[in-house]
Amino acid sequence: MKSPVDSNMNKLYFGDNLEIMQKYIKDESVDLIYLDPPFNSDRAYNVIFKDKTGKKSASQIQAFEDTWYWKEETQDAFDEIMNGSYSAELKDMMRSFVEFMGRSNLMAYLTMMAIRLTEMHRILKSTGSIYLHCDPTASHYIKILMDHIFDIKNFRNEIIWRRSQPKSHIKNRFSNSHDVILTYTKSQSAYFKPLYIAHDPEYLKKFYKYIEEGTGRRYKLGDLTNPNKNRPNLTYEFPPGSGNIRVWRWTKERMLKAWKDGRVILQPNSKIIREKGYLDEMSGSSVTDLWSDIEHLHGSHNESMGYPTQKPVALLERIIESSSEEGGMVLDPFCGCGTAIAAAEKLGRNWIGIDITFLAIALIKKRINDHFPDAKFEVIGEPRSLEDARALFNQSPFQFESWAVSLMGGQPFKSTGGGDTGIDGFLYFHDIHKKYYPIIIEVKGGKYQPKDIRALKAVMDRENAPLGVLIALHKPTGGMEKEAAALGKWEVPGTNRKCPVLQIVTIEELFAGKDLRLPDTSSTLKKAKREIREKEKQQKFL
Template sequence: MANRLFYADNLVALRDHVADGSVDLVYLDPPFNSNANYNILFRSPAGHAAESQIQAFEDSWHWNNAAEDAFEQVMRSGRSRAFDLLRAMRAFLGENDMMAYLSMMAIRLIELHRVLKSAGSLYLHCDPTASHYLKLLLDGVFGKENFRNEIIWCYRKWSVAQGQYPRNHDTILFYARKEGAQTFHTLYGEPSPGTMKRWGGRRQQAVFEGGVRKAGCTGEVARSPIPDWWDISILNPNSKERLGYPTQKPVALLERIISASSNEGDLVLDPFCGCGTTIHAAEKLGRQWIGIDITHLAVSAIERRMKDAFPGVAFTVEGVPRDLASALDLAARDKYQFQWWAVSLVDGMPLDGRKKGADGGIDGLIYFKPDGKRTEKALISVKGGQNVGVGMIRDLHSAMERERAPLGIFITAQDPTGPMLREAAAVGRFTDEFDRGWPRLQILTLADLFQGKRPQIPWPDPLAVLRKARREATEKQENLL
C-alpha cells in the first residue's frame, strides 16, 4: 500500500486503491477557487531566453455536468448531514463557480473520511476565499464535535491592499476522525516575548506546569506549547527549497503537521500533492505515504524531487503509461498531458502547447553542451495521433532552422514512413570539434522509448529542467517534539 504516487483523479484513486480505515493522516491543499492560473517554472541555462513557464493548473471551477454529478453523488452517499448542508449552500449560492467547487470538494471529503483510521486526523489547507464554506462541509462530513482547531499560518510578504488589510495568512482546518481517539503529540517551541515576565527586576521565562504559567528560575529557558497560529516563513523566490512549482509550501509547515498528528511508520495521504512537499516531509520523518495528482507535470516533478532528496528511496508510480496501449489511451484522452509525459521520457523541458502559435509546433527542449561549455538546444516534437507523414518532419526541420537548433527529436506513437525516414536522414549530421557526429533530426517511436532507447545528444544539461531538491537526511520524531 505505502509509498505510492498516483497520476489520477484523486476521487478515482481513492475509490480504487485506498482501503477503508487504512490512513493515519490526511493533509490536503486543494485549489482555493481563486480564479487564478498557476504556472510551473522550468529553468533555462544561463545566457538563454527567459525561463519557461507552463500552466500547472487553472484554479477555477465552473458549474457544469461534472459539478452536477458530484452534487448527486453526495446525495446518494447516505451522508445526510453533509448533503443537507450542501443543498442549503446551493439554495443560497445558486449554481455558480463556488457551488461547483464545494460540490467537488464534498464528495472527496466523504472519501477521505472513509479511508481514515479511527485515530486519524485531517488537515485542510485553505484561504478566506472558501474557508467558511469548507468548515461547514467538514462539520457535515466529520461532525462538528470532531473539529479540533482553526490553525492560522501567518507569514510576511509585501502586498498592497486598497480598502482592506493585507491578507498575509492561510487557514488550516484540523479535524479528528473520531472524538477523543486521534493521535496527537503536543509540540513545543521557543516562547515569544509575550511569555516573558519581570520577576525580581529582570525578565525571566515563564514555565508551564499543569497548564498554569509560573516564574522560571534565573537563566532557565522553558519551551511553550505551540499555539494555533504559526509564524512560518513562506518560500521566497531565492529559497534553496523552491523548485519552481506554484503554491509550493515550506517543508517546515508539513513537518509540524506530520509530527503532531502521526507516529513513525504511519501512513500519510495527500490527495492534491502538487510538487510533493507533504510526501517529502513524510519521507524525511520516517512515515509511509500516498500522493495523488491529476497532472503529469506534478507527478514528474515529485519523482525527480524524491530521487534527488532521498537517493535510493523506494516508491511506485501508478497511472502513468507503462506500455504502448496505455500511452495511446492517454494521447486520446488528453493531448497535452500526453505531450508532457513523452517529453519527460527523454528528460526534456516541456513547452506549453496550449498557447496557440506560441511554440510553433514544438513541444519541448533539451539543452546540451557539445563541448562541455557552450549551450545548444534540441527541439522536441511529439505526435500521438494515428496519422503521421513527411510534412511533420519538414515542419520540425523548419523550426530547427528558425530557432537555430542543431538537433531535433521527433517522437511518434506510430511507425515512421519511408519518406519520413529519408527526409530526416537528409537533414544531415551534427559534428562537434572533436569530430563526433550525431543525426541532426532523430525519429523515436513510443515503442523505442519503452525499450529504453533515447536520443543521441552530446552532454545534455541536467540543470535545465526543474530546480534540484536538496539531499535530505531523515529525522527521528524526538528531534521535533
C-alpha cells in the first residue's frame, strides 16, 4: 500500500507509528509532538455509537485495548534497544527495569514507549517541544525514560490537568481527578509563548476594587516603596515639597511623569504613594502548570464523538498555541479521534497524524472534513486499489471490515459479548415522520455462497432492519445475486421510493463510486460543527 507522499500536504497515516516515523518522517522536521498513548491501565476502551432507532442501547466497538503484553514484537523491540545504536545509558536503564519488573505488561509498555520516544527525539527540531499525556499508572517510569532520552535539563513541566470532579463513592482512597502532561524540549532554545487566562472573578473583586471617576476604569493600587533601603539613587522626596523622603521603586523622573499622568496617587491622610494598575491593561493571569479551567468531555458534551479518552479541543489549542508558531509542524502519533489534528488545523499549523486502526482514521477524516470542508490532507496506508484491499484483508480481517464499512459512511459494530453476530456495521435513515430505521452492513472477504444471503436476511429480521447491504471483496456468485433479488423491494414509509431489501456491492464497485439504491443515510454519524480557522477570523476584521 505504499504510495507517493506529497511533502507539502498534511498527512494522516494508518499503521504502526514506529514504522511510520522511521519510514516517512525526517530528522528534526517536527516543531511539536503531542501524544496521548494508552496508559497501560489494563482496560479495554470502546467507542460508543448511539442507536438512532431508540430500540436498543448504544452499540460499542473496541477502539483499543489499554494493555501492553510482552510478546514477540516486544522482545524484538527490547533486543533492538540492547543491540542497536542506542546509548549505553538507555541500555543500562532498560536492563535494570527488566531485572526489577521482569517481562511484565508494564515492562512491555516501557519497552514499546522507549523505542518510540527515541524516534520522536530524532524527528523533533532543536526548537521543538514534546507533551506526553499520561496518568499515575506509569507516569513515574515514563518520566525516567524521558529524563534520559530528552535530557533532564530539558524537562519543563509536569502539568496537572484537573479533568473531572472527584467521585464521592470512593471510600478507601482519595478520588482520582487529574491527568499528567509531561513536557520536555529538545534544547534550551525551544520556542515558548506565555499564555494568559481571564482573572478569577473573586480575585478581581478583591484586588481591582477601585473605579476611576470620569472613566469608569477598574484598577488596583500597588505599593511603590522599595524594600531595599540602601539605594541612594532611588532615595528622594516625593511628592515634591512634602518632606516625605523614602526609597522608591522608580527613578524620580519616572515617578514625576506618572504623577503628572495621574498614574500615581497619594492616599488621603497618608504619606503612602500608590500606583494605579488598570485592569484593562493587564493580560490576565499567567497560565501555570495547574490547569483546572478546561472542562473534560462528558457524553452529552457537544464536542463528544463517543471516542474513549477524547480530550477537549481547548486543551490541545493551549498546548499548540504555547509551543509552536503558525505554519509549524505538529505530530500526534496516537491520534485517536483527531483532536490534536483538528486544533492544529484551526490554529494554522501543519500536521501529521498516525493511528493503527481504521476506526480512528475514518473518524478523523470525517471530523476534519466536517470542521473544515476545504481542508487538504493525504491519507497514507489505506487501500487505494483492489490489490491493496486484499492485502489488508490478509493482514487484518477486522481492520478490513472497519475500513469497508467506512467506505459507505457507516457506523462500525462489533458485539462486546464476543462472537460473530453477522453485523459489521449500521447505516440509519428516517422517514418523513423522523422515525429511524437501521440498515445492516455485513462485510465478506473470504469465500461466500447463497446461504450467506439467507443468513444476512435472518440477521435483518432479528434486528428489525428493513434493508441490508453485503460488501464483498470478490465478485458474488450468480446464486447469491439471485437470492438477494428474490427478497424484493421495500417502500420507505410516506414516500413512493422503493429500495431493494438486500443489495450486494463489491469493493471494486465502491472504489468506482457506485451508488446503492438506499434512502438518505447522511445522519448515521454525528456531524462535527463547522469551525473557523483563526486566520479566517482575523481576516474578517481587516
